Amino acid sequence: MKEINLTQFESEVLNGGKVILDFYSTECPPCDALAPKFEALNELFGKEVKFLKIFRQENRELAEKLGVSSSPTVLFFEDGKEVGFRLNGGIKRSELFEGLKIILGKERVKEIKSEIKPLTTYCDVAILGAGPGGLTAGLYLCQAKIDAVVIDVALPGGHVSTTHQVSNYPGFIDPQPGYMLSHNMSEQTKRCGTTYKVAVDVSRVDLEKKEILIDEYETIKAKKIIIATGTKYNLLNIPGESELKGNGISYCATCDAKYFIDKEVMVIGGGNSAIEEADFISKFASKITIVHQFDKLQANKQAQEKVFTNSKIDFIFEHEPRSFKKVAGKIVTEIEELKSGKRKTIETDGVFIFIGMKPNLDMFPKGLELDKWGYINTDEDMRTNIDGVFAVGDVGSKKYRQITTAIADGTIAAIAITKELDQ
Numbered sequence: 001m002k003e004i005n006l007t008q009f010e011s012e013v014l015n016g017g018k019v020i021l022d023f024y025s026t027e028c029p030p031c032d033a034l035a036p037k038f039e040a041l042n043e044l045f046g047k048e049v050k051f052l053k054i055f056r057q058e059n060r061e062l063a064e065k066l067g068v069s070s071s072p073t074v075l076f077f078e079d080g081k082e083v084g085f086r087l088n089g090g091i092k093r094s095e096l097f098e099g100l101k102i103i104l105g106k107e108r109v110k111e112i113k114s115e116i117k118p119l120t121t122y123c124d125v126a127i128l129g130a131g132p133g134g135l136t137a138g139l140y141l142c143q144a145k146i147d148a149v150v151i152d153v154a155l156p157g158g159h160v161s162t163t164h165q166v167s168n169y170p171g172f173i174d175p176q177p178g179y180m181l182s183h184n185m186s187e188q189t190k191r192c193g194t195t196y197k198v199a200v201d202v203s204r205v206d207l208e209k210k211e212i213l214i215d216e217y218e219t220i221k222a223k224k225i226i227i228a229t230g231t232k233y234n235l236l237n238i239p240g241e242s243e244l245k246g247n248g249i250s251y252c253a254t255c256d257a258k259y260f261i262d263k264e265v266m267v268i269g270g271g272n273s274a275i276e277e278a279d280f281i282s283k284f285a286s287k288i289t290i291v292h293q294f295d296k297l298q299a300n301k302q303a304q305e306k307v308f309t310n311s312k313i314d315f316i317f318e319h320e321p322r323s324f325k326k327v328a329g330k331i332v333t334e335i336e337e338l339k340s341g342k343r344k345t346i347e348t349d350g351v352f353i354f355i356g357m358k359p360n361l362d363m364f365p366k367g368l369e370l371d372k373w374g375y376i377n378t379d380e381d382m383r384t385n386i387d388g389v390f391a392v393g394d395v396g397s398k399k400y401r402q403i404t405t406a407i408a409d410g411t412i413a414a415i416a417i418t419k420e421l422d423q
């Protein structure tokens with residue numbers, strides 16, 4: 001893979017025809033996750049597209065001139081002009097294909113893709129999900145010398161990586177930034193030697209055969225599977241929500257609160273997540289209105305005390321949102337008073353929705369036994385009803401969903417599997 005610097009930028013990129021340029025850094029897990037995908041696509045497309053890397057830390061001047069502020073950032077060029085979109089963070093192979101289509105054309109990409117040879121990777125245990133549950137299972141299995149592969153559709157870390165601060169994870173005197181805690185968990189498991197396949201598309205899962213197809217060409221064949229896919233945010237499913245998602249409506253305060261400095265926002269929900277996150281958002285926003293369907297909050301007393309004494313936070317109880325619209329840059333939320341059915345609108349700069357979670361199970365074929373809320377039933381060793389398939393963490397049926405309970409599940413499943421494989 002050719003590496004360039006500032007002085008070669010003109011000859012290699014601006015006069016270079018069709019180019020993909022990767023600004024990377026060292027000590028950058030998402031850059032490490034991208035590297036093998038970039039190499040593999042260079043081998044496939046290298047005759048027609050130039051794949052180049054540039055070390056961002058040593059070429060800051062160029063990075064700043066191009067507005068590249070994070071690593072990795074991938075840019076596409078054609079005849080000296082940047083085209084299409086930029087990719088950053090956990091970059092998937094499928095996203096690189098989309099960029100290639102812009103500079104090579106859909107048909108040519110399809111032709112070259114058809115030359116990709118399917119690949120089969122064998123392992124003892126395939127772990128779907130690299131949150132605290134999956135990473136802990138990976139760590140224990142690795143330390144027991146069991147060949148485990150951790151697969152995630154995103155970068156490792158799960159919900160912890162987008163939690164502002166974690167104060168209830170034992171072993172730390174002070175609250176820990178969630179992204180640091182998840183980074184440490186991920187690096188610990190990776191350094192042990194567990195194989196990572198992250199920021200991939202999980203195309204198909206066959207739990208009976210223990211086969212997982214990723215990125216449409218690599219089949220992971222395992223003796224056991226651990227499902228550790230966690231949960232995702234519930235949607236309100238009302239008009240305007242999907243259209244304004246990421247454009248005024250958010251489900252992640254850690255990710256988006258910073259865009260609302262001195263602005264007014266609405267928070268929908270009244271459980272722990274909503275209340276903790278509203279308190280966090282109040283560090284940025286000038287005013288927060290919490291809209292909740294019941295006549296009191298469901299969050300624990302400690303969280304409630306914080307928001308009731310926070311002068312930036314107001315409450316509207318016994319109301320539910322009915323629709324969202326964007327008008328002149330503001331989000332107009334229509335809310336209904338549940339007792340009277342009367343509706344009114346409230347205008348804010350943004351809306352955060354925290355109304356609970358549901359398990360990430362969409363990709364699994366039917367056959368898994370679930371509880372009445374749709375979470376996976378397991379025995380005390382985390383075994384599901386399907387032979388050789390385990391479920392750990394938030395995706396499983398349980399009363400309390402916390403980091404500590406997810407890592408406990410991961411530990412139990414890994415030890416149970418180790419014993420089974422050793423027999």
Ligand SMILES: Cc1cc2nc3c(=O)[nH]c(=O)nc-3n(C[C@H](O)[C@H](O)[C@H](O)COP(=O)(O)OP(=O)(O)OC[C@H]3O[C@@H](n4cnc5c(N)ncnc54)[C@H](O)[C@@H]3O)c2cc1C
Nearest residue numbers: 129131132133152153158159229230393394401402403406
């Ligand atoms: C806003 C918020 C704040 C929180 N604060 C705290 C706190 O302060 N303390 C605490 O103890 N707990 C807290 N929690 C709860 C805690 O984060 C979870 O209990 C914990 O992360 C569960 O871990 P997990 O491994 O089961 O799942 P997750 O952390 O959800 O990780 C699941 C992983 O699976 C991946 N995945 C999803 N679908 C697939 C697929 N098809 N294939 C492969 N991978 C997939 C996801 O990308 C993700 O990386 C908080 C949760 C939220 C949402």
